[in-house]
Amino acid sequence: MCCWINNQVVTTTFPAGYPSFAAFLGSHASFRIFRRFTSLRLRLMLCKQDDLCILEQQLDAIDSSESRLLYLGSVRQDQNAERKRVLHEIDVALCEYEKDSLVERNERTFARQEGRSRDLTNVRNWLSDKGSIARKESEYIENSTDLMTLEKPAEDSALDGAAGMIERVLMRLPRLLSSRLRVSHSSEPRLWIFPRRLLHGLARVLLAWLLIALLFVPIVLIYGTKSVRTRLILIGVSATLFIFILTVGTKAKTAEVFVAGTTYATVLVVFLAQNGIDV
Structure with a gap:
């Protein structure tokens, strides 16, 4: 403020x-x-990421040089101590990268x-x-x-x-x-x-008057206009302005904007039809 x-x-x-x-x-x-501290946070993530890449390469090298295929097909019977050590280090590094809130902290901070x-x-x-x-x-x-x-x-x-x-x-x-x-x-x-x-109180009053104007001003203009073409133009301009305000001024989702715009246009068209004009 x-x-x-x-x-x-x-x-x-x-x-x-x-x-x-x-x-x-x-x-x-x-x-x-x-x-x-955007740069520092990303620097730490890059370091953690590279640590995991190195461990991943070590694990791939151990698997490629494994002489006993049985160890690769069974975790229970795997007797390769080096592979178990690297897997443990990977588990710890992943915890630091994810569960130790590094990613979550950065996600919250960047948001x-x-x-x-x-x-x-x-x-x-x-x-x-x-x-x-x-x-x-x-x-x-x-x-x-x-x-x-x-x-x-x-x-x-x-x-x-x-x-x-x-x-x-x-x-x-x-x-x-x-x-x-x-x-x-x-x-x-x-x-x-x-x-x-x-x-916020004054803002609510201002928004209320804006919504009233968006709804009733087009109706008054349509009622006072005899030309069907002019009435349709008024409906198009009013609906466009209404959708534009919803899209730019609020965080409404696309589906919500679509429903609100359709409802608004429908109200104006129904009013036009009920005033003796077949649309």
Whole structure:
């Protein structure tokens, strides 16, 4: 979420440096941005992968040089100690590669969203304003290509997008008016944030009016138009706009978009048919 830090000197309850920085990051979920360490994670996976490749080659060599075919056809009667040793090492290496959460950790980490530009700006502004963290230790926030946020992804992308748009509008209101809508955090009295409940409430109102407009405006236009061709064009344009908004503004699946678009178009066609036009 966006914030403002005023120019007044206010004493906080946390000492300067990492205590204050940690309190700031904890004041809002959007500020919890950290490095992803993509290259290091992939480097480790490549090393583990190569270890397994070497063990695989060793096992193939042992099998190829086996003089007693009975050992290759029966695990119980296999007396080749070298093969058993290599298989054990393969088992351990695979555990480190998979079950030891290397793959799972990386999968979870790579699935996390990147930090939004406005959240990065907030953290950078705080570091610049405070100046209490060593430069070398705060350089990570400048690398916008390898950062991730710990903020939980929005379940409703359309609602979150509308809330972000409303927030940007509220930021442009005069400070005296917007200050009545913002709240501060106990750990950072100089940090002002718009409450999520307020933003989501306004976003729901905005989306409700948008849906009402998408449904009733075409009906009104169709009702006031006599030309069948114009009515069909209105239906096509309205259905296209509706599907476009669903596709771009939400995370709806293709089948869900298809059903919703078909239902929407059907409603308009039925309304057109019931107004004395045979379509």
